[in-house]
Amino acid sequence: MALLLNNRFEIWEDMNKVVDRLNEIQTKIEPRLMQLLLILIENQGKIVTRELLAEKVWDNYPGSGDGINQAVSYLRKLLDDKDKQLIHTLPKKGYCLHGQISDGGSSRSDIGGRQKKHIAFLVTACGICLLAIACILWLRNPQLISPKSAAEKKMQSHIELSKSDSLHQAKQLETAK
Structure with a gap:
């Protein structure tokens, strides 16, 4: 099951994959980027310090500051965060994720939302066409769709x-006159 960020991005931790539902783009990301993203998600709305990220994601590597900067920049591009509103920088402190997070990623992420809507449209259109054909057939010959019962026949x-008998009797009367 994936996490869903802002009803747009599916976060697939086990596959290190982010799916943009709006643009139907799947992106594989490095494990460190996924780990960083998940820490931000787990601490949504809270400050995540650079020290915590250096410790948890980069194992206190001495050059981790540049790695954090590059990783956050990459995640912002991936998550279409041009205005830095989703991943907010708090100078000299860290970062804060502002977004709506829910469970509910599609189990078949390869089928995007547009494709699902397209399939639903096609099924509906086919149903309407079948209904129209049935109506046309019925208007031409109602017995095709609802044949008369044996009693009606x-x-x-x-x-x-009885009409034929009446006509026959009327002809006989005319000839007798």
Whole structure:
């Protein structure tokens, strides 16, 4: 199951993958980037210090400051955070993630939202076409769709027979005159 960030980005921790539902783009990211992103998500709305990131993600590596800067910059590009509103920088302190996080990533991330809507549209259109064909057939010949029952057919033949008898009797009367 994926995490969903701002109803747009699926975060697949086990596959180190981020899926942009809006643009239907899947991006594999390095494990460190995923680890950094998950720490920000776990601490949503709270300050995550650079020291904590250096310790947890870079194992206190001496050059971790530059790595953190580059990683945050990459995540901002990936998450379309041009205004730095999603990952907010707190100078000399760290970072704070401001976003809506929920469970609910699609189990089939390879099918984007647009494709699902397209399939639903096609199914609906086919249903409407079938309904239109049925209506046209019924208007041309109602018996094609709802054939008469045996009793109705028998009644119809009796009516036709009685009409025929009446006509026959009327002709006989005319010839007798």
